[in-house]
Amino acid sequence: MRDTLAKTVRVAARALGRAGLVHAYGHCSARIDADQFLVCPSRPMGLVRPGEACTTVPVTGALPAGVLGEVRLHQRIYQARPQAGGVVRFMSPNMMALAALGRVPRMRHGFATYFAPGVGLWDDVQLVRDDDKAAGVIAAMGESAGVLMRGNGAVVAGASLEEAVGLAWYLEDVCRVELAALSAGLADTAPVIGPEAAAARATRAGLIFERMWDHLTDGDPERADAAPPSPPSPLAD
Template sequence: MHDNKDEVARRVRIAARALGRAGLVHAYGHCSARTGTESFLVCPSMPMALTPVGATCKSVPVHGDLPEGVLGEVRLHQQIYARHLQAGGVVRFMGPNMMALAALGRVPQPRHGFGCYFQPGVGLWDDPQLIRDDSRAVGAIDAMGQGRALLMRGNGAVVWGESIEAATVLAWYLEDMCRIELVALQTGLADTAPIIPEAEAETRATRAGRIIERMWDHMTAGDPELATS
């Protein structure tokens, strides 16, 4: 875990802008990074691509009420951090391919390399309402199970990783996984196209070779706060 909150906040802001540039968020969406077992920092409540350099990231308790000014669906982050002590970052996003697949009430299957990083599978929360109360947040993350990703029908997705960098990259991976699934559906091959078996998927989901780091570098290239690294 990172104890320097200024450094954690900088990384959260960089992630927010990267997600915006990648088209994974627009006016809506949020990301966060853990600062300890009982707290995390969330990006400002504004369009993420517009996050200013040095903007304040609010501290949120893992357990308890949301601070004033923090978006209601940050309850999803609370549930993830409470259940997964290894979770260091969370991203709530609305990529176009993922939104289309979620609206169909479908989850993507591991058909290509990026899809292998979500074993034992992507969860589905079959409710289009915004998650702005604790009971819905609990139900949604229950539906995620032991996986790292959840599609919410008509309402986007949430992913978590060991760090804010990993969570940001996994958001990109999930969007691409949904793109492949939509192609399978559009071609009529969804029922016959190959799915990568669990054992093969676990082997393919390597973190060696700076897999996460290289995609993070790609997504954050040119960010104004990288110069302070």
């Protein structure tokens, strides 16, 4: 099981790199159990090699040698959210621009509804390399699936790493739409989605995240071993 999970972590890392959601910086992880998770190698995610070792990290306690300091964010999420199975720390272009403005996107299209009641904001440009700052970021995240860090990227959490990768892609697109609204001068007047409509729209049915995973990981050398192909469904959208 752990070997298969490690393959999924590597596939996710490379997918995030190919999608332009990370560059030299960023990391992803998948929960093993209540006490441990696997984090990708401490190198640019797009350069992670097939078969390269991932590192087991305790959910509570000191980070192992060689693990990046901001992996404390992963620890805090896994501690606070027993249902979280995957975490992505990323630095995509539109999200970085919006975060640098100290703004969070509003719920303007379907992808945004997966972050209800709203994306959090950690209003501090410093790197998050200690437990106090990590705790602050996760507190700012609140009940959302994502949080922006001003001038310093974002973190998302999902029920699985596959879902977290999809959420990272969604958040980048949500920020793209918000920047478009700002550029058009319509940010204050354009429609937003209310709580009831958001709850209905944020569905997991119809292989929503499975199809995004297939899209982002297609062609990866370890893809077949990391996760089986999604079964066809007559109910798919």
